[in-house]
Amino acid sequence: MSEAVTVKGRATRARIVEGAAEVLREQGVAFTTLDDIRGRTGTSKSQLFHYFPAGKDELLLAVARFEADRVLADQQPHLGRLDSWESWQQWRDVVVDRYERQGDHCPLASLFLQVGRDRPGARAIVTELMHQWQGQLARGMRALQKNGLVSPALDVDRVAAALLAGIQGGVTIMMSTGDSTHLKAALDTGIDHLRAAPPDAA
Amino acid sequence: MSEAVTVKGRATRARIVEGAAEVLREQGVAFTTLDDIRGRTGTSKSQLFHYFPAGKDELLLAVARFEADRVLADQQPHLGRLDSWESWQQWRDVVVDRYERQGDHCPLASLFLQVGRDRPGARAIVTELMHQWQGQLARGMRALQKNGLVSPALDVDRVAAALLAGIQGGVTIMMSTGDSTHLKAALDTGIDHLRAAPPDAA
DNA sequence: CGAAAAATGGACCAGCAAGTCCAGAAATCC
DNA sequence: GGATTTCTGGACTTGCTGGTCCATTTTTCG
Numbered sequence: 460m461s462e463a464v465t466v467k468g469r470a471t472r473a474r475i476v477e478g479a480a481e482v483l484r485e486q487g488v489a490f491t492t493l494d495d496i497r498g499r500t501g502t503s504k505s506q507l508f509h510y511f512p513a514g515k516d517e518l519l520l521a522v523a524r525f526e527a528d529r530v531l532a533d534q535q536p537h538l539g540r541l542d543s544w545e546s547w548q549q550w551r552d553v554v555v556d557r558y559e560r561q562g563d564h565c566p567l568a569s570l571f572l573q574v575g576r577d578r579p580g581a582r583a584i585v586t587e588l589m590h591q592w593q594g595q596l597a598r599g600m601r602a603l604q605k606n607g608l609v610s611p612a613l614d615v616d617r618v619a620a621a622l623l624a625g626i627q628g629g630v631t632i633m634m635s636t637g638d639s640t641h642l643k644a645a646l647d648t649g650i651d652h653l654r655a656a657p658p659d660a661a
Numbered sequence: 662m663s664e665a666v667t668v669k670g671r672a673t674r675a676r677i678v679e680g681a682a683e684v685l686r687e688q689g690v691a692f693t694t695l696d697d698i699r700g701r702t703g704t705s706k707s708q709l710f711h712y713f714p715a716g717k718d719e720l721l722l723a724v725a726r727f728e729a730d731r732v733l734a735d736q737q738p739h740l741g742r743l744d745s746w747e748s749w750q751q752w753r754d755v756v757v758d759r760y761e762r763q764g765d766h767c768p769l770a771s772l773f774l775q776v777g778r779d780r781p782g783a784r785a786i787v788t789e790l791m792h793q794w795q796g797q798l799a800r801g802m803r804a805l806q807k808n809g810l811v812s813p814a815l816d817v818d819r820v821a822a823a824l825l826a827g828i829q830g831g832v833t834i835m836m837s838t839g840d841s842t843h844l845k846a847a848l849d850t851g852i853d854h855l856r857a858a859p860p861d862a863a
Numbered sequence: 864c865g866a867a868a869a870a871t872g873g874a875c876c877a878g879c880a881a882g883t884c885c886a887g888a889a890a891t892c893c
Numbered sequence: 894g895g896a897t898t899t900c901t902g903g904a905c906t907t908g909c910t911g912g913t914c915c916a917t918t919t920t921t922c923g
Contacts, residue, residue: 465891465900471900503901514882569774572689572774582838620846621851623843624827625827631829631833635773635778636791647823673870696910705872708870
């Protein structure tokens with residue numbers, strides 16, 4: 460936005476976004492006020508509006524961007540090296556672990572319900588995230604094909620899309636029910652599906 | 662709750678729930694006020710609180726129950742007769758169609774973000790819905806096994822859980838991006854997974 | 864028909880949370 | 894070092910929304 464910021468300014472802005480992300484993860488968007496964020500980040504009202512002139516929505520969008528980055532970052536380096544069965548397994552464990560840890564509020568999901576997904580920018584964030592994520596999964600599957608572990612006939616893009624959907628749904632269900640069974644089932648069945656398509660299949 | 666209701670009373674209550682469900686589907690929970698619901702249902706404030714003494718949350722919960730019932734009902738009769746490949750395919754089409762129609766607000770997802778999933782009752786509704794849904798999928802898979810179309814060795818419960826997760830995630834992604842590719846991929850890959858496990862497999 | 868209970872209309876209240884404003888402190892820059 | 898810009902503090906405003914209250918109408922039922 461405005462480029463005229465000092466070091467201190469950038470630091471404050473970052474502090475606000477990170478602090479807001481924490482609060483939102485703990486309380487959920489619907490129950491978080493600007494004063495909660497103020498409290499957590501040790502800032503004043505004017506600071507909030509100084510860095511996010513358009514108000515709460517702009518701040519929430521910034522948090523969404525922040526959280527979206529975290530999602531993929533938390534899966535690295537495994538997500539980037541899905542070229543053997545072991546690496547897939549390791550990645551699976553990291554995903555399960557990450558989402559079991561993360562309280563029971565999905566920051567991204569709720570963020571978009573609040574901001575409204577039509578907002579320019581809002582939709583783009585999710586779309587981009589999904590695109591990246593699916594791309595990395597597909598790359599991993601192609602690596603398996605290259606290494607002769609999976610049939611070259613496999614429709615990688617479709618299976619990657621399905622796996623991604625399974626993860627999303629698994630997380631959603633976990634958020635609602637508190638049970639990670641579905642997430643694990645989606646991951647394991649997804650990987651099984653790859654295993655069930657060996658290159659020497661009839 | 663209170664049993665002393667007249668025919669008119671029941672009708673009004675139902676009108677409120679159904680009208681509220683409509684508005685919520687269109688605008689999303691975060692942007693819907695009691696006055697919106699009043700407007701749509703042609704009721705007064707006092708009626709709202711007469712039928713839902715605990716206020717908005719109680720009303721939202723009633724809507725959630727209503728929507729949860731609709732979810733499974735909309736998939737019938739197909740969901741109840743998943744005993745052949747054709748019936749699975751038909752069911753798949755119905756699911757895709759249903760969710761493509763339904764605007765871009767998932768009533769249930771947003772409802773719980775607002776009410777808070779810890780509320781007694783809230784969690785139960787989702788859990789119960791997922792349980793029923795998964796149960797029907799598993800029953801269908803067992804029917805396939807019985808009919809000699811799928812290996813009896815298949816871990817039906819896990820695969821059903823994974824398929825359910827895929828559907829949820831597919832819907833979630835569609836809500837955010839407006840694209841039903843993932844939902845279709847999840848359904849098709851899920852069914853493929855069944856097809857890939859014939860009873861005469863080595 | 865008449866009393867009691869249920870249903871309805873709508874004015875009113877209260878609190879909260881987003882957003883505004885301006886004065887003052889700190890940094891930047893020439 | 895002084896002017897200018899950025900940053901910060903916090904009191905204040907304002908609109909909205911959930912919720913209350915009571916008077917009135919309608920229904921029920923003996």
